[in-house]
Amino acid sequence: MTQRFDDIVVGSGQAGPFLAVRLANAGRRVAIVERKFFGGTCVNVGCTPTKTMIASAETAHRVRESVRWGVHHAGEVTVSMPEVQLRTQKVVMSSRNGIEKMLRSTPNITVFKGTAHFTSPTTLNVKGEDTAEIEGERIFLNVGTRAAVPDLKGVHDVPFLTNTTLLAMQEVPDHLVVVGGGYIGLEFAQMFRRFGSKVTVVEMGPRLAAHEDPDVTDALIELFTQEDIGLRLNAECIAMAPGAKGGVQVHVNCNEGEPAVQGSHVLLAVGRTPNTQDLGLEAAGVIVDDRGYTPVNDELQTNVPHIYALGDCNKRGAFTHTSYNDFEIVADNLIDGAKRRVTDRIQAHALYTDPPVAQVGMTEVEVKKSGRNALVGRRAMTRVGRAVEKGESFGFMKILADADSKEILGATIFGVGGDEAIHAIVDLMYAKAPYTTLQHAVHIHPTVAELLPTVAGDLKPLT
């Protein structure tokens, strides 16, 4: 028998659970379907476990380097992966269980555990721990993405790792080959190097984190080289094979260096694939693009107006904060009659290397391309008192502004505390305040954010 609801949410990523609760509290009868772990990628195999493990890796690094701070310790630094994993699992489980508890204890919400599949534009079959046919007036997709596994020769002949399986490692790999120099590849590469693995990053492009400005990329190369992380740039992974003495061989197409990289383990970090292929979207009439993403309008409706897509699967963002913001936009519009739009969002992100790279708004390359009359200010982190005192003065900060309107166009902080300090700029950009507001602000001493007014007060024409 079909169970009828007002609203159905498919997937419990960073938008779905919060939307389900807002809708239910507004009096709607809501079904939410999750096939695996409550909290989705971020909580279970993304942000939460990686940042928890990065904290262990940073600690190992600081202890190894402790003489720089005049601190000595006896003996070798070793990392116990089972203990790192135990700590990580505690953090993950607390968040996962918290989300499930929130959903199951909210009146008006029915939770289904299983895979949802459209049978018509308003009905879905659920198969799994729960089996049901459910119907809803409105349907909200929050199905996320998974690691892309490209059709490389021999890829299925080797035990390749993804972000999910690498997170479960119970030992430190001897030599981890990381294919892909994007967010996932770079965060894991530095983490495992600091756990004690030899690490080689294989990236087909000429730069790491190619979406960032070249000055960031150059500094990333310097940072990784300092930590003795092997870099193979302009090296496209084209095939994999079992190694002659065990492990794995990664074959690359390159003009320089060896045509194969031998490692004990290989991580595939070459992008993401949306979880839309088994949703039965054809039965609902929902269009997907050539990579499986569901295009949406400014209010996050798909081409079928009562079906919305939120989070990574709509390709309007690829972060936890953008997915959560999708929830806020949809909830405020549908429940409070607001007129929020996804295009009002200012892009911001951080790459959690140590030190982190934090970025908001336009990059320097984008500002130059826009042809605006622009200004730029840049300071090395060696000018930040707090960074020097901490003994962590690697990196720089940079602010871009429009010379005519004084609008702040973007900023990058690649340095200790940059992931927090960037919010001084994020909020000014939302407030549409001119850079002179930042220039005249009095920031607390000694902080990383303290230098931002100085940078804003000394902008030069961008050439």
Ligand SMILES: Cc1cc2nc3c(=O)[nH]c(=O)nc-3n(C[C@H](O)[C@H](O)[C@H](O)COP(=O)(O)OP(=O)(O)OC[C@H]3O[C@@H](n4cnc5c(N)ncnc54)[C@H](O)[C@@H]3O)c2cc1C
């Ligand atoms: C290793 C890694 C590190 C990351 N680190 C960061 C970070 O530091 N900061 C940041 O902002 N972002 C980070 N991200 C990205 C972040 O995890 C995602 O942007 C975020 O989880 C938003 O995803 P989502 O809400 O679209 O859906 P997801 O979190 O992917 O959740 C989708 C859910 O839908 C379920 N589902 C799918 N299909 C069905 C179906 N047919 N039926 C029922 N259920 C279904 C899935 O099981 C899953 O639980 C990271 C990602 C990875 C992989």
Ligand SMILES: NC(=O)c1ccc[n+]([C@@H]2O[C@H](COP(=O)([O-])OP(=O)(O)OC[C@H]3O[C@@H](n4cnc5c(N)ncnc54)[C@H](O)[C@@H]3O)[C@@H](O)[C@H]2O)c1
């Ligand atoms: N700090 C964060 O916010 C954070 C952290 C981790 C992940 N994420 C999310 O995860 C996603 C990034 O995933 P990703 O790092 O897998 O993808 P990505 O697209 O960021 O990087 C993939 C890299 O792999 C390279 N590549 C592709 N095919 C290759 C091949 N055959 N050989 C060599 N190199 C190849 C590409 O040139 C690219 O540089 C993003 O959506 C991001 O939002 C975010």
